[in-house]
Amino acid sequence: MVTLTINGLKVRVEEGMTILEAARFVGFPIPTLCHNDGLSPYGACRLCVVEIGQEPKSKLVSSCTYPVEEGLTVRTASQRVLKARGMIIELLLASCPQSKTIQDLASAHGVHQQRFKQEYEDCILCGLCVRTCSEQMMAHAIGFRGRGENRSIGTPFDISSDVCRLCGGCMYICPACQLRCTYNQPQHAICNACANLRPPCIEKEGYNNLMCYMEPCVACEIK
Amino acid sequence: MDYLRSREDFTALQKRLYSDYNADIPTIIIPAGTCGQASGASDLVRTAQREIIKRKLQGKIHLRITGCHGFCEMEPSVLIEPAGTFYPRVDITGMKRIIDALVRAEVVEDLLFVDEETGQKITRQDDIPFYRHQSRLLLSQNEKIDPLDVYDYLRVSGYSAFVRLLTDMEPRQVIKEVKDSGLRGRGGAGFPTGLKWEFLSDAADGKGKYIVCNADEGDPGAYMDRSLLEGNPHSIVEGMLIGAYATGADQGVMYVRTEYPLAIKHLNNALKQSRALGLLGRNILGTGFSFDISLVKGAGAFVCGEETALMRSIEGKMGEPRQRPPFPVQKGIHGKPTLINNVETWANIPVVLKNSVQEYTKIGRMNTGTKIFSLVGKIKNTGLVEVPMGTPISKIIYDIGGGQSGKAGIKAVQTGGPSGGCIPEKMFDIPISYESLAQAGSIMGSGGMIVMDENTCMIDVAKYFMNFLKDESCGKCFPCRKGTQRMFELLDDIASGRGTLDHLKTLEELALVLKDVTMCGLGQTAPNPVLSTLKYFRDEYLEHIEHKRCPAGVCKGLISFTINDLCTGCGACVKACPEQAITGEKKQRHVIDQDRCSRCGACRSICKFEAIEIH
CATH class of the missing domain: 3.40.50.11540 (NADH-ubiquinone oxidoreductase 51kDa subunit)
Structure with a gap:
């Protein structure tokens, strides 16, 4: 067992846990986007940052990847953390305003506007689908390509993958682009991955542009 | 090659090598690293080899092809051992003359290095200011070694x-x-x-x-x-x-x-x-x-x-x-x-x-040892500079680097590559150490040192590095990928005259968060170019935003080119202009059509009469 302090509360947790698990275990909420309990930690969305150590030498780390240490001091909602989190949500809102998950996050954290050039992207590259595909489905059908601005998710060379079993796990887990498979008839959306009834893809020109890996979609059977 | 089986074997080999080597035989040393080869060292090597064979000088003159010695501005250069004579910017005929003189144990006077300040010729490499002020613990070995041997x-x-x-x-x-x-x-x-x-x-x-x-x-x-x-x-x-x-x-x-x-x-x-x-x-x-x-x-x-x-x-x-x-x-x-x-x-x-x-611990102040910097930019002596830790920046830039290369004075130096920051001229007396550079808002980094003069716009510099970083960010961590892209967008807005004071505030806020929140060293140091220029050159940012003016005359969205009375109507600029924006009769003052002008500056660089002005 390891003893650490989370928000001033002395906590005893099992060794090998991450800060995120420990904080949630004792009831402190930490927002996450790229984290899923069934998948390996990735630490890419940085929403789960917490402040560790004593000031002025404290630093921000992603709680989903940081293992608990004996005597560690953690603050899950200090001014510094909230400011960083707010800025990340603002950046998310500037890129993917149509996602229900991100809208919910923004409203929960009091972010009501964003100050950057508005973009409408389908994907925030959280990597949940890639990890689901490789870790849960053992398929390795999709992966990351390119770097920086040109980073994207897809099959190698955009060719339909032989190893993809059309399980739909990637769509199920996606926090941003949940509505890809409803095409232009949201009322017929039978894919239960999404709770957002105003899909962004209505305005989109065609199914081919939606980078859906399901051909045909197992849920709503669009060809 | 002997296979060494014990320490005795090694010592014996070393002894043999020492005794076989005659340090008195004159040796021609040609630095032919990538930089040397690019400036023509391969030609010198070929010429030297040919001459030595033609004149049957094998055994009397040695030739050693080495890596870079550091003085890249003067390459291709030739160094003669054991005299230590240094010849800068040698061409093929020069190489032949050097061999001629070497046979007669003479020095080719007119090929020697000339000190621009005193106008005097300097024979020995060690007396040249560029080398004299350094302590070349690592780089001096490059001269003595053929890297392939x-x-x-x-x-x-x-x-x-x-x-x-x-x-x-x-x-x-x-x-x-x-x-x-x-x-x-x-x-x-x-x-x-x-x-x-x-x-x-x-x-x-x-x-x-x-x-x-x-x-x-x-x-x-x-x-x-x-x-x-x-x-x-x-x-x-x-x-x-x-x-x-x-x-x-x-x-x-x-x-x-x-x-x-x-x-x-x-x-x-x-x-x-x-x-x-x-x-x-x-x-x-x-x-x-x-x-x-x-x-x-x-x-x-x-x-x-x-x-x-x-x-x-x-x-x-x-x-x-x-x-x-x-x-x-x-x-x-x-x-x-x-x-x-x-x-x-x-x-x-x-x-x-x-x-x-x-x-070793006696070398350097504050931190021990030496550090190699690559001194580039608007400076007279570009090259690799090795100095003890604790050397003031001014010594590197003025004593070793020889100061500004053009007419404009030096404004700042950027250390540490894209993750580093800009240090203004007024702080050049700070000593180089990990702590002092970090305190000044920059980093030691791997040792890049880019000198900038009054013709460099700091917003343009920040924009350049941000463009580099947004392309090179791996894209895994969201704030780094999007943050660098957004900072570039904000800087681009400011540079093209669309900036407001809100831009500045957002930029600063975003930069501070990125420093805190990103995953790896790239993201954590990515805001440094922005933060350090904001810290030391805020007035330049304000000039761009409030007066829509670029003081250095770099940001294309904020400048215009005009032709003044000095124009002789030679027509050189008309030919140089890629947009056909310049018109005018021969021997008459020409005019630039501002709508067509793309502000590339081709006319300004070709004009011999300084007739083209930037506003």
């Missing part, structure tokens, strides 16, 4: 530090020596090298520890690692051998960027030679110590210089960082404990341990 390295008592430690000292003692030397990582962050070694040594027992040489030098305008790899590859091999002995690692990896073909060639050759000599491989010198090094080529991503990304790249995966902990020393390549040091750190190791550590 291990015997040359052995002749400058190469590998002797390793052999001495291997037979006389316990690994623990070696680590203590390195710790005592105060050597810190030369790759950027400045972590104490001895401490890092101790961590690896303490890491779980058993076989399969890795040590890595990080030669993925990607900063724009920085090339000190390349010159070490090309000019003295054996020193890095020796450094890694010492590191392996001290930490108990049995596998070494050199991660070299593929853009350095000459360095890769020299390294492969060096590894082959040391294996043939028995200095690398199984049971080295009969001591039972085994270690081998393999070479891995990078695929051209800047982020692979970050250690966790580098390890993934070595494993053959996509080069992207991961969150630490676990640190590489706990879990590195293929899950084994791994130690990663920069090229310059490894090259320093034999120097530190060759003599007593006490002697």
